[in-house]
Amino acid sequence: MMETKITYYRNKLGITQEELAKVVGVTRQTIISLEQNKYNPSLILASKITQALKQKHIEDVFIFNSK
Amino acid sequence: MIGKYNWFKRRKYTGWGFTPATWQGWLYIVVLVIPIILLTGDGHMTQTRIILLIIWSIIFVVDFIDIMIHLPKDERDRIHEAISERNALWVIVIVLAVGVAYQAAQGAIKGIVQVDPVIIVAILAGLFAKIVSNIYLDKKN
Numbered sequence: 001m002m003e004t005k006i007t008y009y010r011n012k013l014g015i016t017q018e019e020l021a022k023v024v025g026v027t028r029q030t031i032i033s034l035e036q037n038k039y040n041p042s043l044i045l046a047s048k049i050t051q052a053l054k055q056k057h058i059e060d061v062f063i064f065n066s067k
Numbered sequence: 068m069i070g071k072y073n074w075f076k077r078r079k080y081t082g083w084g085f086t087p088a089t090w091q092g093w094l095y096i097v098v099l100v101i102p103i104i105l106l107t108g109d110g111h112m113t114q115t116r117i118i119l120l121i122i123w124s125i126i127f128v129v130d131f132i133d134i135m136i137h138l139p140k141d142e143r144d145r146i147h148e149a150i151s152e153r154n155a156l157w158v159i160v161i162v163l164a165v166g167v168a169y170q171a172a173q174g175a176i177k178g179i180v181q182v183d184p185v186i187i188v189a190i191l192a193g194l195f196a197k198i199v200s201n202i203y204l205d206k207k208n
Contacts, residue, residue, distance in 0.1 A: 026141035033143060042142050 003063040007035045009053040024048040069130050070095045072137035077144065084131075085138055099127050156193070163190055 010020055017031045024045065033039035034049070041049070041062075050061045074092035075085040087093045102123050106116050140148065163186050174181030 027144065030141050030143040039143055045142055 001037060001065055002040045003037050003065055004034055005061050005063070006031070006049060006053065009055060009061060010035075013053065020049070020052055023052045068133045069126070070134050072134050073139060075134055075138060077138050077140060077148065085134060160190065160193065 006020075010017070015023075017028050017035070021028045021031045025048070026045065030039065034041060043058075046058050046062050050056075050058050053061055055061050071091065074087060074089045074095060076088040078084045078086045087096060103120065106120050106123070167182055167186050167190075170182045170186075
């Protein structure tokens with residue numbers, strides 16, 4: 001399962017779930033699921049979120065947990 | 068097309084199709100229904116009215132399909148929809164197969180062939196749709 005730092009970087013930028021969802025083209029529910037580590041995004045979505053959160057690398061935001 | 072897809076959202080928990088998400092969506096439904104009521108309300112179906120009803124129905128079936136195709140969905144929605152549609156389809160296929168077996172058994176007892184051909188055609192049509200989808204998807208990615 002994937003763990004994410006979306007909440008951390010989103011709060012740092014001061015943007016809401018709704019705003020992030022709009023920027024990356026998904027629903028707010030998808031952002032909620034991602035923040036709760038319930039949903040594994042596609043590489044494209046992970047890349048869009050990384051860019052929206054002003055990070056360089058996908059692994060800065062998404063941490064793959066092989067366990 | 069008449070209806071805009073962002074007026075609607077996918078019907079998630081109450082069946083198939085879409086449900087209005089904005090006032091424009093509700094207005095669309097009203098606009099869809101009023102002519103049908105006007106054409107059929109008094110019970111007198113003339114040939115002109117039947118033709119108008121058929122034309123009106125075709126317009127909205129085409130529009131309905133267009134809206135269904137373009138409904139706003141993200142990747143998570145698509146995955147959820149695919150899984151729930153697959154589950155629904157499996158239940159339908161099982162019920163139809165049990166129905167065919169029941170009808171065949173009833174027919175065998177009576178010594179006649181008694182299976183509803185519509186059920187067989189429905190299962191075969193589904194099989195065909197699955198084959199075509201898999202060929203298309205294999206070629207696409």
